[in-house]
Amino acid sequence: MSKPYETPDVSVDVVLLTLIEGHLHVALHERPKEPDAGMLALLGGYVHVDDGSEADVEGTAFRVLREKGGLRPRYLEQLRTYSGRERDPTRGFTVAISHVALVPHEELAASDSRLHLYAVDELPKLAFDHNRQVTEAVERVRNKSSYSTLPCWLLPRAFTLTQLQHTYEQIFGETVKRSTFRTRLGLKVGDVKAGEAIDEAGCIVATDEFQGGNQRPARLFRVNQLGLFKRASW
């Protein structure tokens, strides 16, 4: 198809985040090709317009994660589009539609990929504008965590309330009392039954499973959807 103007290169980048021992980590790989060959970079790839397999750029992001990470994250959202002449030393005006993906560390560890995991606060110099993309992705995750179930996507499919609390604490870098945690997210206090939600918006639901064989096994919970808490204020 002839284009009225020369078109920019269009790729999709993914800031793939996970939580390891209380710290947010980002998945990186070594660029196999120039420009910036050998440098650490985010996962990314061109939009495949020809083969019809990608409906939109979200489809591109899922393909990149499957091909380069062996992963299908349950949480993916568009972050922002980065563009310009200065991003890439060789390719002129480029456009990168950046996404954020969250996966539990268990899933990442089980995949057969050769990804390198780096703590987001201790990154080396990455290729292109990837340091900036990571910074903005982490900011987005922290902001959104204060009023939504977003951190749940960093946990296994079923989790205890203690695990949930630790995840929020780790994202915000602040330890709180159990009662404070429940108040901030507007979580129900006291006994719950299987199938019952513990927040007003119905985001987090009790399962009939428990963890730990000791005297007080902890009930496991699951998240319904990316929910917005009705009364959250971290």
Next chain:
Amino acid sequence: MSKPYETPDVSVDVVLLTLIEGHLHVALHERPKEPDAGMLALLGGYVHVDDGSEADVEGTAFRVLREKGGLRPRYLEQLRTYSGRERDPTRGFTVAISHVALVPHEELAASDSRLHLYAVDELPKLAFDHNRQVTEAVERVRNKSSYSTLPCWLLPRAFTLTQLQHTYEQIFGETVKRSTFRTRLGLKVGDVKAGEAIDEAGCIVATDEFQGGNQRPARLFRVNQLGLFKRASW
């Protein structure tokens, strides 16, 4: 330059919003060409990769607004990138990087453009996915208004606190008392001096000008920057 894959068409759309008699309006034009010729559409255009005049897609947005609207809005931000095979009936896989721009109605009225202004809640069917873009832009403006000076960009450069209050009321569709308004945005009550800020973050500053020649002329204020209020809660 040869591309490793066929690249999608890349354009920039702008949801240009203004406030007229208490209602958010969007600026539209009639598409001069196919596809969707004659239909109302957002302002938009291709990214000009060749001529070197645009540093990035924000530059494209400013050019589109200058060429098609005779405008240079003080507030412009990226909204989201819309993409896919279904957006455009003729051009295959397209990518549109959508922006939101805010202008005071006075500026829009003074420009020599042939834009049509429609209330955002009473839109006809627009070209492509432009209805969805307007909906998401208005949602973004309402969300961001609750904790920032964003609505100030819909006002003239100098404005009274009554005008400011009306603008917030119009965006949120709720009338409040003068004292409630000041409490919600954390604005200082009582007399201020020229050059003094009335919010904790220093976003809104008193000028030495006044409006109205009657017994109690109202002081004019100006906004420093896109500021986040420290204690805002609309």
